[in-house]
Amino acid sequence: MERFFDVIFSGLALLVLSPLLVPIILILRFSGEGEIFFLQERIGKGGELFKLFKFATMLKDSPNIGTGTVTMKGDPRILPVGKFLRKTKINELPQLLNIFFGDMSVIGPRPLTAQTFSSYSAQTQTIIKKVRPGLSGVGSIIFRGEEEIMHGASASMDFYNNVIAQYKGSLEEWFVFNKGMYIYFFAIFLTVWAVIFPSTNIAWKVFKDLPEPPEELKQALNFVD
Numbered sequence: 001m002e003r004f005f006d007v008i009f010s011g012l013a014l015l016v017l018s019p020l021l022v023p024i025i026l027i028l029r030f031s032g033e034g035e036i037f038f039l040q041e042r043i044g045k046g047g048e049l050f051k052l053f054k055f056a057t058m059l060k061d062s063p064n065i066g067t068g069t070v071t072m073k074g075d076p077r078i079l080p081v082g083k084f085l086r087k088t089k090i091n092e093l094p095q096l097l098n099i100f101f102g103d104m105s106v107i108g109p110r111p112l113t114a115q116t117f118s119s120y121s122a123q124t125q126t127i128i129k130k131v132r133p134g135l136s137g138v139g140s141i142i143f144r145g146e147e148e149i150m151h152g153a154s155a156s157m158d159f160y161n162n163v164i165a166q167y168k169g170s171l172e173e174w175f176v177f178n179k180g181m182y183i184y185f186f187a188i189f190l191t192v193w194a195v196i197f198p199s200t201n202i203a204w205k206v207f208k209d210l211p212e213p214p215e216e217l218k219q220a221l222n223f224v225d
Contacts, residue, residue, distance in 0.1 A: 002184055006106050009188075010099035017093060024090065028056055031081050035060060037094060042111035045132045050103040052111055053094035057082025075147070086147075089195055095135045107187045108134025109172040119165035120172075127173050136191040138183070138210070139171040141203050142221055144194050149220045163216050170211040183207075 014021075028036045035056035042052040058077045078086065085091035098104040104111060111133030117125060134140070143149075143164070150160065175183065190203050201222040204210065213221050 001181060002105060002107075003102075005184070006099050006104075009106055010096045013093075014096050014100065017096075020090075021093065024055060024085070027081060031079075040113060042113060042133065043117050043129070044103055044111060045129060047129045050098070050111075052103075053097050055082075055085050055091040055094055057085050057091045092135060099135060103132070105132040105134045106136065107184045108132050108137050109175060110134070110137060110140050110168075116165070119161045120169040121166075124169035124173055127176050128169075131176055131179065137172070137187060138175045138203070138207065139168050141187065141190050141194055142171055142210070142213075143168055144198065145220070149217070163214060167211070167213050167217060174209075174211055 025036050028034075038054045038056040038058070039051045040054070041049050044050045057079060058075070059079065082091065095104060099106055108131055109128045120128070146164070149164065186206055190206060193202060194200055199222060201224050204222070204224045212225075213223050217223075
């Protein structure tokens with residue numbers, strides 16, 4: 001059933017959003033480094049690799065510069081137009097193609113690169129591989145401001161691996177164990193709500209049994225008990 005809605009939603013979204021997507025394609029083509037899409041290998045269902053589509057927002061060689069596939073707040077690799085696209089999440093819209101082609105779902109665990117996926121425990125990796133990754137999902141909604149978290153004292157790979165990744169992994173596990181049409185549609189609603197109201201804490205109220213975040217993340221994630 002989810003696959004049916006994935007095809008319908010992604011197809012309609014591509015059609016409706018085309019007046020927005022075409023100008024962005026032209027802007028990217030004639031600005032920055034002239035790149036339109038950024039294709040990156042991600043881990044999908046069953047551990048199979050696929051090419052994820054995004055609008056180009058960073059320098060071409062970004063994965064081989066600085067912190068690799070982890071992006072920090074104020075990351076110098078981000079291009080001027082890319083900053084706006086990332087803030088509004090418009091850079092994620094080309095993943096509608098991945099959904100339409102069957103690599104992803106509208107809702108699921110965030111598809112990660114091998115570098116970031118390896119930050120999860122072996123158990124978490126096994127659980128996440130059971131489902132298609134998603135354009136959005138419980139983990140993506142809770143960590144919608146991840147780049148803001150990764151700055152100052154928190155701007156280290158140790159903090160990402162030992163704190164952020166561990167908790168994010170528990171959220172993705174929660175999704176896999178609780179997935180269903182209820183979660184699917186509510187996560188879509190919450191994704192839209194969080195884009196309009198970035199500081200919202202409504203996810204904690206809708207999904208009341210989510211794993212509690214560690215003390216280091218409670219304030220940044222707007223946690224409410």
